[in-house]
Amino acid sequence: MFFDSMAFTNIHVLISLIGIVAGFAVLYGLLTSRAMPAVTATFLLFTVLTSATGFLFPRPHLLPSHIVGIIALVILAIALYALYGRHLRGVWRPVYVITAVISLYLNIFVLIVQCYMKVPALHALAPTGSEPPFAITQGLTLVVFVILGYLAVRRFHPGKTTTTLEYTPR
Numbered sequence: 001m002f003f004d005s006m007a008f009t010n011i012h013v014l015i016s017l018i019g020i021v022a023g024f025a026v027l028y029g030l031l032t033s034r035a036m037p038a039v040t041a042t043f044l045l046f047t048v049l050t051s052a053t054g055f056l057f058p059r060p061h062l063l064p065s066h067i068v069g070i071i072a073l074v075i076l077a078i079a080l081y082a083l084y085g086r087h088l089r090g091v092w093r094p095v096y097v098i099t100a101v102i103s104l105y106l107n108i109f110v111l112i113v114q115c116y117m118k119v120p121a122l123h124a125l126a127p128t129g130s131e132p133p134f135a136i137t138q139g140l141t142l143v144v145f146v147i148l149g150y151l152a153v154r155r156f157h158p159g160k161t162t163t164t165l166e167y168t169p170r
Contacts, residue, residue, distance in 0.1 A: 005057075005058075008053075008056070008057075009057075011053070012050070012053045012054065012057075015046055015049045015050050015053060016046075016050045016107060016110075016111070018042070018046045019043060019046035019047040019049070019050050019107055020104070020107050020108065020111065022039055022040075022042040022043035022046060023043045023047065023100075023103070023104035023107060024104070025039045025043070026039055026040050026043045026100060026104070027100075027101065027104060027148060027152065029156075030097055030100065030101070030152035030155065030156040031148070031151055031152050031155055031156070032155070033155050033156050033157050033158060034158070035158040035159075040083070040100075043100075043103075043104075044076065044079065044080060044083075044100075044103075047072070047076060047103050047104075047107060048073065048076050050072075050107060051069040051072040051073045051076070052069075052073070054066070054069045055069060065110070068106060068109070068110060071106070072103060072106045072107075075099045075102050075103055075106070076099070076103055078095065078099045079095075079096055079099035079100050079103060082095045082096035082099065083096050088158065093156065093157070093158075094153045097149070097152045097153045097156050098149060098153060101145060101148060101149035101152055102145075102149070104145070105141070105142070105145040105149075108141060108145070109138065109141065112134075112137055112138060112141060113129065116129055116134050116137075117129070
């Protein structure tokens, strides 16, 4: 092996956590209709890096994590195009919001999987990942993200004023 796998794993986890924290900040911005360019760029960059670095772990065959990574990268490509290529015009605003929320959800989905695999107390509850505690956790997480995604699409209108009365001097 050409690299220290523990160091690489730690870097991958750090990249993932930065993407998740930035993602929650972006989600807050979507829900409050605040464009946050620097935080958004951080979220998108670190989320792309999370998926990309996941492919660098040596594995003999295609795993479910690779499938999630491929899906995540496709969704991120759409989000990047909607934001930077189409500048959120027209249908691209909700497309961006939906893909950004899905990207964050996928990071959280993988975080939950990893927690159930690596945290002894959680692993004891669901050693194979098919037990009810794992399914309930993933199901509730999905429901929460669907609700947050719906609200974000409805609320995120960057550049729109939130006041109905504006003072115009004569």
